[in-house]
Amino acid sequence: MLHSAANVDHDPAFGRCRIVDKFFITGGQGCIGAWIVRRLLDEGTPFTIFDLAPNDQILQQLLSADESASLQRIFGDVSVTQTVEQAVQESGATAIIHLAGLQIPTCRANPVLGATVNVLGTLNVFEAARKSEGRIRSVAYASSAAVIGPPEDYDGPIVDDTPHRPRTHYGYFKLTNEGNARIFWQDHGVASAGLRPYAVYGIGRELGLSSGPSLALRATAAGQDYTISFSGPCGFTYTRDIADQFIGCARKATAGASALNVVGHCGTVEDFISVIEEVAPDARGSIRCEGGPLPVAAVIDETGLRELLGTVPLTPLADSIRDTIDRYKDLFDRGVLQP
Numbered sequence: 166m167l168h169s170a171a172n173v174d175h176d177p178a179f180g181r182c183r184i185v186d187k188f189f190i191t192g193g194q195g196c197i198g199a200w201i202v203r204r205l206l207d208e209g210t211p212f213t214i215f216d217l218a219p220n221d222q223i224l225q226q227l228l229s230a231d232e233s234a235s236l237q238r239i240f241g242d243v244s245v246t247q248t249v250e251q252a253v254q255e256s257g258a259t260a261i262i263h264l265a266g267l268q269i270p271t272c273r274a275n276p277v278l279g280a281t282v283n284v285l286g287t288l289n290v291f292e293a294a295r296k297s298e299g300r301i302r303s304v305a306y307a308s309s310a311a312v313i314g315p316p317e318d319y320d321g322p323i324v325d326d327t328p329h330r331p332r333t334h335y336g337y338f339k340l341t342n343e344g345n346a347r348i349f350w351q352d353h354g355v356a357s358a359g360l361r362p363y364a365v366y367g368i369g370r371e372l373g374l375s376s377g378p379s380l381a382l383r384a385t386a387a388g389q390d391y392t393i394s395f396s397g398p399c400g401f402t403y404t405r406d407i408a409d410q411f412i413g414c415a416r417k418a419t420a421g422a423s424a425l426n427v428v429g430h431c432g433t434v435e436d437f438i439s440v441i442e443e444v445a446p447d448a449r450g451s452i453r454c455e456g457g458p459l460p461v462a463a464v465i466d467e468t469g470l471r472e473l474l475g476t477v478p479l480t481p482l483a484d485s486i487r488d489t490i491d492r493y494k495d496l497f498d499r500g501v502l503q504p
C-alpha cells in the first residue's frame with residue numbers, strides 16, 4: 166500500500182515511522198460533520214472539510230472563532246467528479262468521512278437533484294478514493310436507517326444484511342450507495358463502512374424529518390412549547406456519539422465493505438419526552454408528540470458496528486439530553502442563537 170510523504174511521521178518514541186491519520190470530511194459544515202470537526206480538534210487530528218459553500222451556522226455553535234478560522238476548507242459540489250478528485254488529492258487525507266447529502270424532504274421534492282448529490286456524489290467520493298492508489302485507506306460514509314422499511318416488512322430483529330424495501334427515494338439512494346460501496350471493494354479494493362443512523366439529536370440537528378427530538382431540546386432550553394411530528398418506536402443517537410462512531414469506523418474499516426446498523430437508544434418518542442421531563446421538570450407538559458411512527462422499523466441489531474469498533478460510543482440518554490439543553494442555554498446566553 167502506498168502512502169504520501171505528508172502522511173508519514175517519524176515517531177521518536179518508537180524509533181520508526183508511523184502513519185498519521187488525516188481525514189477528508191465531505192459535508193463537514195453540517196450537523197454530524199461539525200461534531201466530527203469538534204472531536205478531531207479536541208484530539209489534535211488533522212483534517213480538511215469539504216462543503217458546498219461557506220456557511221458557519223452550525224460550526225459556530227461548536228467552535229470558537231479562532232478554531233473556525235484555523236480550519237482547512239475546500240468548497241465545491243460533491244456531484245462534480247473532477248472537483249472531488251482534486252480536493253481529495255490536495256487534502257493529502259488517509260481516510261474519508263463522507264456525509265454530504267440532501268435529506269428526505271429535499272429528495273422527496275426533487276428526486277433528480279437528490280440522486281445527483283446523494284448517489285453520484287457518493288460515486289465521486291469512492292472514485293476519488295480509488296484514484297488515490299491506496300493513500301485513502303478507508304471510506305466511512307453516511308447511509309441511513311431509512312434504508313429499512315416499516316415494521317410489518319420484517320419478522321424479528323433486523324441485522325445488517327437483512328434485505329430492505331425502503332419507503333422513500335432517499336432510502337433507495339442510500340441503499341444504492343451501499344451496493345456501490347460493495348462493488349468498489351470487490352472490483353478495486355476500496356474499503357468502507359456505511360453507517361445507518363436513525364434519529365440523530367443534539368446541537369446542530371435542526372433539519373430533516375427526524376429533527377423533532379433536537380428541536381424539542383432547543384425549545385426546552387428556551388422555555389417554549391414544542392410538538393414532535395411523529396411518535397412511537399425510534400432509535401435516538403446523540404450527535405457526539407455518532408461523530409465518534411464515524412471517526413472510529415474511518416480508522417478501523419480498512420478491509421471489506423460493510424453497511425452497519427446504528428441503534429443508539431432504542432425506545433419511543435414518548436419515552437424520550439419523559440426523559441426530557443426528568444432532566445428539566447419545568448418542561449413538563451410543554452413537549453408533546455403527534456402523528457404516527459416513522460416508516461422505519463426500530464428493532465435493529467448492531468452487532469456489526471460493535472464488532473468493528475469494539476465498544477460503540479453511547480452517552481446515557483439523560484446525560485446527552487442534559488448536555489444538549491445546557492449547550493442551547495449557553496448559546497442563547499452568548500447570543501449565538503436566538504431562543
Ligand SMILES: NC(=O)c1ccc[n+]([C@@H]2O[C@H](COP(=O)([O-])OP(=O)(O)OC[C@H]3O[C@@H](n4cnc5c(N)ncnc54)[C@H](O)[C@@H]3O)[C@@H](O)[C@H]2O)c1
Pocket residue numbers: 191192193194195196197198215216217218241242243244263264265266267268282286307308309310361362363364365366370372373375
Ligand atoms: N442527522 C440524521 O439524523 C441522519 C440520519 C441518518 C443519516 N444521515 C446522513 O448523514 C449525513 C449527514 O447528516 P447531517 O445531519 O449532518 O446533514 P446536514 O444536512 O446537516 O449536512 C449535510 C451537509 O452536506 C452539504 N452538502 C449538501 N449538498 C452538497 C453538495 N452538492 N456538495 C457538497 N456538500 C453538500 C451541506 O451543505 C451540509 O453541510 C447525510 O448524508 C444524511 O443523509 C443523517
